[in-house]
Amino acid sequence: MKSILVLLLLANTAIAAVDPLPSWNNTAPKKSIVAFVEKVTKPGSQNFVPLKERVATFDNDGTLWSEQPVYFQYYFAFDRIKALAPQHPEWKKKEPFASVLKGDLNGTLASGDKGLMEMFIATQAGMTTDEYEKAVAEWIAKARHPQTKRLYSEMVFQPMLELLAYLHANGFKTYIVSGGSTEFMRPWSEKVYGILPEQVIGSNIKTKFEIRNGKPVIAGLPNIEFVNDNVGKPVGIQNHIGRRPIASFGNSDGDLQMMQWTSAGKGSHLCLYVHHNDATREWAYDRTSNIGRLDKGLDKAPDNGWTVVSMKDDWKVVYPFDKK
Amino acid sequence: MKSILVLLLLANTAIAAVDPLPSWNNTAPKKSIVAFVEKVTKPGSQNFVPLKERVATFDNDGTLWSEQPVYFQYYFAFDRIKALAPQHPEWKKKEPFASVLKGDLNGTLASGDKGLMEMFIATQAGMTTDEYEKAVAEWIAKARHPQTKRLYSEMVFQPMLELLAYLHANGFKTYIVSGGSTEFMRPWSEKVYGILPEQVIGSNIKTKFEIRNGKPVIAGLPNIEFVNDNVGKPVGIQNHIGRRPIASFGNSDGDLQMMQWTSAGKGSHLCLYVHHNDATREWAYDRTSNIGRLDKGLDKAPDNGWTVVSMKDDWKVVYPFDKK
Numbered sequence: 054m055k056s057i058l059v060l061l062l063l064a065n066t067a068i069a070a071v072d073p074l075p076s077w078n079n080t081a082p083k084k085s086i087v088a089f090v091e092k093v094t095k096p097g098s099q100n101f102v103p104l105k106e107r108v109a110t111f112d113n114d115g116t117l118w119s120e121q122p123v124y125f126q127y128y129f130a131f132d133r134i135k136a137l138a139p140q141h142p143e144w145k146k147k148e149p150f151a152s153v154l155k156g157d158l159n160g161t162l163a164s165g166d167k168g169l170m171e172m173f174i175a176t177q178a179g180m181t182t183d184e185y186e187k188a189v190a191e192w193i194a195k196a197r198h199p200q201t202k203r204l205y206s207e208m209v210f211q212p213m214l215e216l217l218a219y220l221h222a223n224g225f226k227t228y229i230v231s232g233g234s235t236e237f238m239r240p241w242s243e244k245v246y247g248i249l250p251e252q253v254i255g256s257n258i259k260t261k262f263e264i265r266n267g268k269p270v271i272a273g274l275p276n277i278e279f280v281n282d283n284v285g286k287p288v289g290i291q292n293h294i295g296r297r298p299i300a301s302f303g304n305s306d307g308d309l310q311m312m313q314w315t316s317a318g319k320g321s322h323l324c325l326y327v328h329h330n331d332a333t334r335e336w337a338y339d340r341t342s343n344i345g346r347l348d349k350g351l352d353k354a355p356d357n358g359w360t361v362v363s364m365k366d367d368w369k370v371v372y373p374f375d376k377k
Numbered sequence: 378m379k380s381i382l383v384l385l386l387l388a389n390t391a392i393a394a395v396d397p398l399p400s401w402n403n404t405a406p407k408k409s410i411v412a413f414v415e416k417v418t419k420p421g422s423q424n425f426v427p428l429k430e431r432v433a434t435f436d437n438d439g440t441l442w443s444e445q446p447v448y449f450q451y452y453f454a455f456d457r458i459k460a461l462a463p464q465h466p467e468w469k470k471k472e473p474f475a476s477v478l479k480g481d482l483n484g485t486l487a488s489g490d491k492g493l494m495e496m497f498i499a500t501q502a503g504m505t506t507d508e509y510e511k512a513v514a515e516w517i518a519k520a521r522h523p524q525t526k527r528l529y530s531e532m533v534f535q536p537m538l539e540l541l542a543y544l545h546a547n548g549f550k551t552y553i554v555s556g557g558s559t560e561f562m563r564p565w566s567e568k569v570y571g572i573l574p575e576q577v578i579g580s581n582i583k584t585k586f587e588i589r590n591g592k593p594v595i596a597g598l599p600n601i602e603f604v605n606d607n608v609g610k611p612v613g614i615q616n617h618i619g620r621r622p623i624a625s626f627g628n629s630d631g632d633l634q635m636m637q638w639t640s641a642g643k644g645s646h647l648c649l650y651v652h653h654n655d656a657t658r659e660w661a662y663d664r665t666s667n668i669g670r671l672d673k674g675l676d677k678a679p680d681n682g683w684t685v686v687s688m689k690d691d692w693k694v695v696y697p698f699d700k701k
Contacts, residue, residue: 105573182615226575239619249429250619251550257616262608262634269637271615284586291506291595292581293617295563295574310586313593 073219076212076369076376082325082362086216089323093299094223100321104224108298110290110311111217113231113238113255115304115345116327117246118209119198121336123158123344125205126233127169129192131161133176141175150175162343170277173234177258178275181265182236185273190240203374206245210327211373213302217246225300228252230290232282232307254289256281282307287314298322304329305345309353316357324359326350331365334375397543400536400693400700406649406686410540413647417623418547424645428548432622434614434635435541437555437562437579439628439669440651441570442533443522445660447482447668449529450557451493453516455485457500465499474499486667494601497558501582502599505589506560509597514564527698530569534651535697537626541570549624552576554614556606556631578613580605606631611638622646628653629669633677640681648683650674655689658699 077083093102114120134144134153144150149168152160161168177185193206201208220227229238229248235255242248259274281289287310290298301308301315304327312324328347330337340348354361362368370376401407417426438444458468458477468474473492476484485492501509517530525532544551553562553572559579566572583598605613611634614622625632625639628651636648652671654661664672678685686692694700 235616235619251617253619260612260615262611262638264637269611269634269641271611271638287586287593287595288584291584292559293575295559295577310593313588314586314595317593 073222074212074215076215078367078369080367082360082367085323085360086219086325089300089321090219090223093321102299102320106296106299107220107223107225108228108294108296109220109225109300109302110228110230110254110286110298110315111213111248111301112303112305112308112311113229113233115329116210116302116308117213117217117229118205119335120345121329121338122200123162124233125198125208126237127161128196128199128205129189129237130172130176132192132196133188134172137176174258174273174275174277177234177236178273181270181272182260183270185236186240189237193241203372206241207374208372209245210368211370211376212368213327214246214373216302217248220300221247226252228254228290228294228298230281230286230301230311231255232280232285234258235281254281254293256285284310286311290314300324302327303350305347306349307345309350312350312357312359316359324357326354326359326361328361328363330363331368331371333365334371335364397546398536398539400539402691402693404691406684406691409647409684410543410649413624413645414543414547417645426623426644430620430623431544431547431549432552432618432620433544433549433624433626434552434554434578434610434622434639435537435572435625436627436629436632436635437553437557439653440534440626440632441537441541441553442529443659444669445662446524447486448557449522449532450561451485452520452523452529453513453561454496454500456516456520457512458496461500498582498599498601501558501560502597505594505596506584507594509560510564513561517565527696530565531698532696533569534692535694535700536692537651538570538697540626541572544624545571550576552578552614552618552622554605554610554625554635555579556604556609558582559605578605578617580609608634610635614638624648626651627674629671630673631669633674636674636681636683640683648681650678650683650685652685652687654687655692655695657689658695659688 074083092098092100095101111117114124131153134150138144138154144154149161149164149172196205197203198205198208217227227248229242231238233255235253235257238253238255239250242253257278259276259278260271261274262271297318298315299318300323301311302325303311315322315324329335338345339351364371398407416422416424419425435441438448455477458474462468462478468478473485473488473496520529521527522529522532541551551572553566555562557579559577559581562577562579563574566577581602583600583602584595585598586595621642622639623642624647625635626649627635639646639648652663653659662669663675688695
């Protein structure tokens with residue numbers, strides 16, 4: 054009996070010694086994450102948070118995967134436009150479609166937000182949710198990033214995957230809260246991040262239930278319904294979850310209000326910004342970037358006690374394929 | 378050792394013999410519920426549904442609790458209007474407010490949907506989500522139904538509470554999918570039904586994130602954002618869950634599209650209408666009622682294989698307080 058006890062104790066020690074965040078250097082961000090998780094999960098502690106209230110929200114683009122030179126969903130839209138072009142001869146002379154068809158990224162972006170919205174609507178409206186899901190699933194399985202030539206789903210951040218797994222193991226319910234569209238993320242969020250479709254909160258176009266060829270469908274309409282970015286993020290969180298997160302993770306000023314909302318909660322909380330400052334392993338950009346601008350957030354982080362992760366200094370590896 | 382085995386077997390038999398739906402008569406609806414649950418949860422069966430996909434959606438008004446003589450949320454709005462009236466002298470001459478203040482229910486309803494929307498907006502716009510939650514929680518704890526004099530939260534259907542518990546015990550994730558407002562149901566849905574706030578899908582007004590007196594808040598705006606009824610129900614389900622339910626429960630034509638959406642799924646499914654035909658223990662109404670009209674649904678149920686529950690014949694008790 055004694056030997057069994059000793060074995061159990063040894064096994065216990067061995068489990069405790071496993072590092073849940075092996076791709077994080079042992080610097081301040083990792084320490085603040087571990088301290089937070091231990092604090093809120095310790096029964097009897099004054100910072101203890103019951104299971105149901107352990108809600109953590111994650112931005113997607115730039116926080117869980119890369120977002121340069123443009124958000125990956127843009128590439129999906131570009132590919133859809135190319136596929137649909139034969140049915141739209143007018144696109145050859147109409148921006149941003151003309152630039153997309155010429156493969157001119159700068160020309161495409163020159164149309165600004167309005168042009169991009171037109172693009173998203175053109176590639177989604179009229180399709181049923183089932184058709185759109187199929188198109189995304191097919192694309193994500195084989196489309197490759199123009200620079201790295203990797204699958205987009207490989208360009209996720211290994212340290213953040215470990216963080217998600219660590220939170221899941223500690224009873225957290227994790228949500229994606231992204232400016233990207235909900236229906237674009239759901240087909241792969243569970244496989245790639247372990248985040249269920251019902252825990253994906255994003256932007257969306259209006260949709261309509263109808264009977265099409267005798268079958269009930271939900272079809273996209275040519276209008277934006279909700280932009281889940283900036284001030285939209287706390288609204289999306291309230292609408293879908295109805296609880297305030299106790300932890301939020303982002304990388305841009307689009308995540309600022311989500312962090313303010315999280316920080317204003319009563320108990321313990323953790324807010325963390327991923328700072329893209331690693332031009333060698335990923336990209337380096339912040340205050341002046343058009344994609345994923347992090348400017349106000351950098352100013353506000355110190356006063357609010359928000360953690361800022363230097364990708365260069367705090368992460369041992371960036372992508373899973375970097376691992377030895 | 379043998380005696381322990383015998384004990385275990387006996388215990389097992391005893392557990393299996395406990396009726397999970399004691400308030401249901403042993404008629405067709407109960408049989409179809411049990412047959413469905415056993416079929417989709419039996420490992421190896423061709424109808425087996427993995428845990429994650431066991432999604433069941435429940436209408437609230439008339440399905441989980443009563444809805445006569447008007448939806449209970451109306452009474453909350455009436456009480457709010459009475460409380461706010463001193464700040465709105467103009468309401469004395471403006472419908473539907475004037476009728477509400479006089480306690481004239483028919484006069485109030487005469488304003489139609491437009492008047493009711495005005496009423497909801499007037500009692501919610503400007504309030505923060507925290508303030509609204511507090512107001513609902515205080516009201517539900519003490520407000521009483523004008524006819525039964527019971528707390529509204531006591532006027533829930535005992536057989537449906539048992540059904541919820543039975544589904545929970547079998548790994549189902551249950552959602553409320555109601556025309557009522559999300560923020561009205563969340564403060565009590567967990568306590569009363571065991572349904573978490575993040576699993577409540579309802580109608581909602583537009584809201585806005587802002588910093589008010591230095592504190593981040595989400596405040597109601599004077600516009601309806603989404604009506605989660607009729608064709609809105611499948612849209613709300615897709616938006617929030619992103620999976621098709623395998624079981625849906627309703628009581629009115631407002632639930633018809635939710636059932637069509639559920640029925641059109643690939644695998645096994647169960648759709649069930651609660652038919653209010655018990656004037657003695659509750660209310661009797663269907664094809665011509667302004668509240669909870671069940672007309673098309675009654676016509677469509679037989680062809681679609683949807684179960685129709687006769688409250689009178691299929692339920693032993695209606696309310697929990699009816700139990701001996």
